[in-house]
Amino acid sequence: MSYTCYYCNQVSEQAHSITIYDKDGVEDRLELLCDSCYEDWLLELKG
Ligand SMILES: [Zn+2]
Secondary structure, rough: OOOOOOOOEEOOOOOOEEEEEOOOEEEEEEEEHHHHHHHHHEEEEEE
Protein backbone atom coordinates (compact mmCIF):
# COMPACT_ATOMS: atom_id res chain seq x y z
CA MET A 1 0.00 0.00 0.00
CA SER A 2 1.23 3.49 -0.74
CA TYR A 3 0.35 6.88 0.64
CA THR A 4 0.30 10.43 -0.61
CA CYS A 5 2.30 12.82 1.50
CA TYR A 6 0.36 15.72 2.95
CA TYR A 7 3.17 18.23 2.39
CA CYS A 8 4.90 17.31 -0.86
CA ASN A 9 2.18 15.19 -2.50
CA GLN A 10 4.67 12.50 -3.37
CA VAL A 11 3.55 8.92 -3.15
CA SER A 12 5.48 7.05 -0.51
CA GLU A 13 5.53 3.40 0.51
CA GLN A 14 6.18 4.37 4.08
CA ALA A 15 3.96 6.88 5.77
CA HIS A 16 3.98 8.50 9.18
CA SER A 17 0.74 9.74 10.60
CA ILE A 18 0.84 13.08 12.36
CA THR A 19 -1.75 15.07 14.22
CA ILE A 20 -2.56 18.52 12.91
CA TYR A 21 -3.65 21.07 15.48
CA ASP A 22 -5.74 24.10 14.70
CA LYS A 23 -4.78 27.60 15.80
CA ASP A 24 -6.34 27.07 19.23
CA GLY A 25 -4.25 23.97 19.83
CA VAL A 26 -7.19 21.65 19.39
CA GLU A 27 -6.59 18.37 17.62
CA ASP A 28 -7.90 18.85 14.12
CA ARG A 29 -7.15 15.83 11.94
CA LEU A 30 -4.61 13.20 11.02
CA GLU A 31 -2.38 13.51 7.97
CA LEU A 32 0.27 11.33 6.41
CA LEU A 33 3.84 12.35 5.71
CA CYS A 34 6.65 10.72 3.78
CA ASP A 35 9.97 10.04 5.49
CA SER A 36 11.70 13.29 4.60
CA CYS A 37 8.73 15.51 5.41
CA TYR A 38 8.24 13.67 8.67
CA GLU A 39 11.82 14.43 9.65
CA ASP A 40 11.30 18.08 8.79
CA TRP A 41 8.11 18.10 10.80
CA LEU A 42 9.87 16.61 13.83
CA LEU A 43 12.58 19.24 13.62
CA GLU A 44 9.96 21.95 13.40
CA LEU A 45 8.30 20.63 16.55
CA LYS A 46 11.53 20.82 18.46
CA GLY A 47 12.12 24.35 17.20
ZN1 LIG B 1 6.61 14.46 1.77
